[in-house]
Amino acid sequence: MVAYGPQPDLNEAVRSALASTGVAIQVVIVDNGAEPAAIEAVRTLDGVTVLSAGDNLGFGAGCNLGVQSTDAEVVVLLNCDAAVRPDTIRALVDAVSDPQVGIATASLRLADDPEVINSVGNPVHYLGLAWAGGYGEPADRHTEAGPVSSASGACCALTRAWWDELGGFDASYFAYHEDVELSIRTWQRGRTVVYVPGAVATHHYEFSRNPGKLYLLERNRLMTLLTTYSGRTLGLLAPALLGQEVGLLAMSASQGWLGKKLAGYGWLLRHRRQLLDRHRQLQAERSRPDREVMQRFTATLDPANVPVPGAITAVNALSTTYRKLVNLWL
Known part of the structure; x- marks a missing residue:
């Protein structure tokens, strides 16, 4: 504890x-x-x-x-x-x-x-x-x-x-x-x-959305993707990831935590060598390919504990189609 x-x-x-x-x-x-x-x-x-x-x-x-x-x-x-x-x-x-x-x-x-x-x-x-x-x-x-x-x-x-x-x-x-x-x-x-x-x-659960927490959530999400996915998978996901980042930047600007979002990018850039070493380590240790691991992930966003954009239905449809295309190449 x-x-x-x-x-x-x-x-x-x-x-x-x-x-x-x-x-x-x-x-x-x-x-x-x-x-x-x-x-x-x-x-x-x-x-x-x-x-x-x-x-x-x-x-x-x-x-x-x-x-x-x-x-x-x-x-x-x-x-x-x-x-x-x-x-x-x-x-x-x-x-x-x-x-x-x-x-x-x-x-x-x-x-x-x-x-x-x-x-x-x-x-x-x-x-x-x-x-x-x-x-x-x-x-x-x-x-x-x-x-x-x-x-x-x-x-x-x-x-x-x-x-x-x-x-x-x-x-x-x-x-x-x-x-x-x-x-x-x-x-x-x-x-x-x-x-x-x-x-x-x-x-005693309470979800807070303070800028400090959002900074860590976003920075750590990207750190996880950059170190656990293979280089090939990251390349295939790059267009979807870029689109998501544009959306998150717009959301962070509208909600007042753009500075924290940008600070996360700064941390990742400054620690790029550490991230590269970690990526190499995790890829060497794994025994299941991304194609199998990704079957455990979802392509739809439906959290009940946080608000979602009104256009989420269209976003989920596009996300699902994109993952099917990625799976064909993995």
Whole structure:
């Protein structure tokens, strides 16, 4: 668990994890600059270890630090504003015991209405956008386990062996989209990402659209595309990616965060050598080609937790046709 800021729900989250049945639990809290009172309220609980990061390392690096501090056989990532039911972690552990499964993601529910979905795993568009799957839908519509594009970092699990094989999160992301990147790498390396309906967690979820978050979301989306896709795929997708960027630039200008969007381009340009090295590494490690991995992605944009443009139907039709053409060449 990575803690930053006020964290009014940390106590509930920690105690829910400690109350888990059927598993031995060690809760590791990485203090990334959380309110001291929130940390002190749980520091002395049996089974809790608090690590001081000394600074805000970001979500990804904070998770990496926490995992390195334990020799547990299974790693569960849990947000500080999410509470698990007693049998949730056991269900996640059972799911990742299948050697074909890389990551298991929970049935995240809205804390204010636990019969309503927050996320059943996150759909990923082949141009990199991702969102909360099933958001706002009744939980009883999502009772079947199965593969999903991406796990939600708010509550998911993987074996320590698989975490180590993947190298954990890429700390360059700082926050947002690192769960998508980890999931894509899992698919690329021959394993699956699965949704576990019996692993229920309630989440005090609130989607914000502040410029700082939008900067990271956009920068990290492009970083994921540039490093996980092959050079051939990037070339085939270039016209669609360019069209999407023009649209996003126009949207960012109209909404007042154009400067942040441009700053993301600047970061990617300054770190181009790092991105190239990362691209080479990930392409060398993969065992599934893009043609197979992209079958797990969607060509339509239909997020329920954010507003979409009025022309989305036409955009989705064009996007679907374009992906079919790309698939012919992959």
